[in-house]
Amino acid sequence: MSLGAKELVKNVAFSLGSPWVDVPAASASFTFTDSLTAKEIAALTHTPPAAPLGFTNFLLGMQSPGAAGGAYEIRALALTDAPEGGVCKPTAGL
Numbered sequence: 001m002s003l004g005a006k007e008l009v010k011n012v013a014f015s016l017g018s019p020w021v022d023v024p025a026a027s028a029s030f031t032f033t034d035s036l037t038a039k040e041i042a043a044l045t046h047t048p049p050a051a052p053l054g055f056t057n058f059l060l061g062m063q064s065p066g067a068a069g070g071a072y073e074i075r076a077l078a079l080t081d082a083p084e085g086g087v088c089k090p091t092a093g094l
Contacts, residue, residue, distance in 0.1 A: 001057065002031045011035050017056075025050040030057055032076055044076035054081040 001008050001018075008030075009018035025048050032042040041059070048055050058077045 002033065003028055020054065023048050030076065030078075032057075032059055032074075042074045042076040044078060046078045048078070049080050055079060056081055 008021045012018045027047045029045045034041050060075045
Protein backbone atom coordinates (compact mmCIF):
# COMPACT_ATOMS: atom_id res chain seq x y z
CA MET A 1 0.00 0.00 0.00
CA SER A 2 1.32 3.42 -0.92
CA LEU A 3 0.47 6.97 0.06
CA GLY A 4 1.27 9.05 -2.98
CA ALA A 5 4.76 7.97 -4.09
CA LYS A 6 5.70 6.64 -0.62
CA GLU A 7 5.38 2.90 -0.01
CA LEU A 8 3.86 2.33 3.45
CA VAL A 9 3.66 -1.46 3.64
CA LYS A 10 4.35 -4.38 1.31
CA ASN A 11 3.84 -8.14 1.15
CA VAL A 12 0.94 -8.08 3.62
CA ALA A 13 -0.14 -11.64 4.35
CA PHE A 14 -3.83 -12.39 3.81
CA SER A 15 -5.83 -11.60 6.97
CA LEU A 16 -2.73 -10.95 9.11
CA GLY A 17 -2.47 -7.22 8.52
CA SER A 18 0.64 -5.08 8.61
CA PRO A 19 2.60 -2.95 11.08
CA TRP A 20 1.10 0.41 12.14
CA VAL A 21 2.34 3.34 10.06
CA ASP A 22 2.04 7.07 10.84
CA VAL A 23 0.23 9.11 8.18
CA PRO A 24 -0.88 12.76 8.17
CA ALA A 25 -4.47 13.57 9.21
CA ALA A 26 -5.19 15.18 5.83
CA SER A 27 -7.00 14.00 2.74
CA ALA A 28 -4.79 11.42 1.04
CA SER A 29 -4.88 8.85 -1.75
CA PHE A 30 -3.92 5.30 -0.82
CA THR A 31 -3.00 2.89 -3.61
CA PHE A 32 -3.07 -0.89 -3.22
CA THR A 33 -0.72 -2.88 -5.46
CA ASP A 34 -0.49 -6.63 -6.04
CA SER A 35 2.93 -7.70 -4.69
CA LEU A 36 3.33 -10.40 -7.34
CA THR A 37 2.26 -8.56 -10.49
CA ALA A 38 2.94 -4.92 -9.43
CA LYS A 39 -0.52 -4.03 -10.81
CA GLU A 40 -2.71 -1.52 -8.99
CA ILE A 41 -5.75 -3.37 -7.66
CA ALA A 42 -7.57 -0.60 -5.76
CA ALA A 43 -7.30 3.03 -4.68
CA LEU A 44 -8.96 5.00 -1.92
CA THR A 45 -9.00 8.69 -1.04
CA HIS A 46 -10.00 9.64 2.50
CA THR A 47 -9.00 11.79 5.49
CA PRO A 48 -7.48 9.72 8.32
CA PRO A 49 -8.54 10.65 11.86
CA ALA A 50 -6.19 12.75 13.98
CA ALA A 51 -4.05 11.07 16.66
CA PRO A 52 -4.53 9.36 19.00
CA LEU A 53 -7.18 7.60 16.90
CA GLY A 54 -6.07 5.17 14.24
CA PHE A 55 -7.72 3.65 11.20
CA THR A 56 -7.48 0.51 9.15
CA ASN A 57 -7.66 0.21 5.37
CA PHE A 58 -9.39 -2.99 4.26
CA LEU A 59 -9.45 -4.63 0.83
CA LEU A 60 -12.79 -6.26 0.09
CA GLY A 61 -12.63 -8.73 -2.75
CA MET A 62 -15.21 -9.65 -5.33
CA GLN A 63 -17.94 -7.26 -4.22
CA SER A 64 -21.35 -7.64 -5.83
CA PRO A 65 -21.93 -5.54 -8.93
CA GLY A 66 -25.38 -4.64 -7.59
CA ALA A 67 -28.61 -4.04 -9.48
CA ALA A 68 -26.86 -2.05 -12.22
CA GLY A 69 -24.79 -5.09 -13.19
CA GLY A 70 -21.20 -4.73 -14.31
CA ALA A 71 -18.05 -6.55 -13.30
CA TYR A 72 -17.12 -7.75 -9.86
CA GLU A 73 -14.28 -5.74 -8.39
CA ILE A 74 -11.96 -5.31 -5.45
CA ARG A 75 -12.80 -2.33 -3.25
CA ALA A 76 -10.92 -0.51 -0.50
CA LEU A 77 -12.61 0.71 2.67
CA ALA A 78 -11.18 2.80 5.53
CA LEU A 79 -12.61 2.36 9.04
CA THR A 80 -11.69 4.35 12.15
CA ASP A 81 -10.41 2.17 14.99
CA ALA A 82 -12.15 2.70 18.35
CA PRO A 83 -14.45 5.45 16.98
CA GLU A 84 -16.05 5.87 20.41
CA GLY A 85 -13.08 8.00 21.47
CA GLY A 86 -9.85 6.09 21.73
CA VAL A 87 -8.45 3.89 24.45
CA CYS A 88 -10.60 1.30 26.15
CA LYS A 89 -11.50 2.43 29.69
CA PRO A 90 -13.55 -0.36 31.26
CA THR A 91 -15.38 0.30 34.50
CA ALA A 92 -14.20 -1.86 37.41
CA GLY A 93 -16.60 -4.57 38.50
CA LEU A 94 -18.38 -5.09 35.19
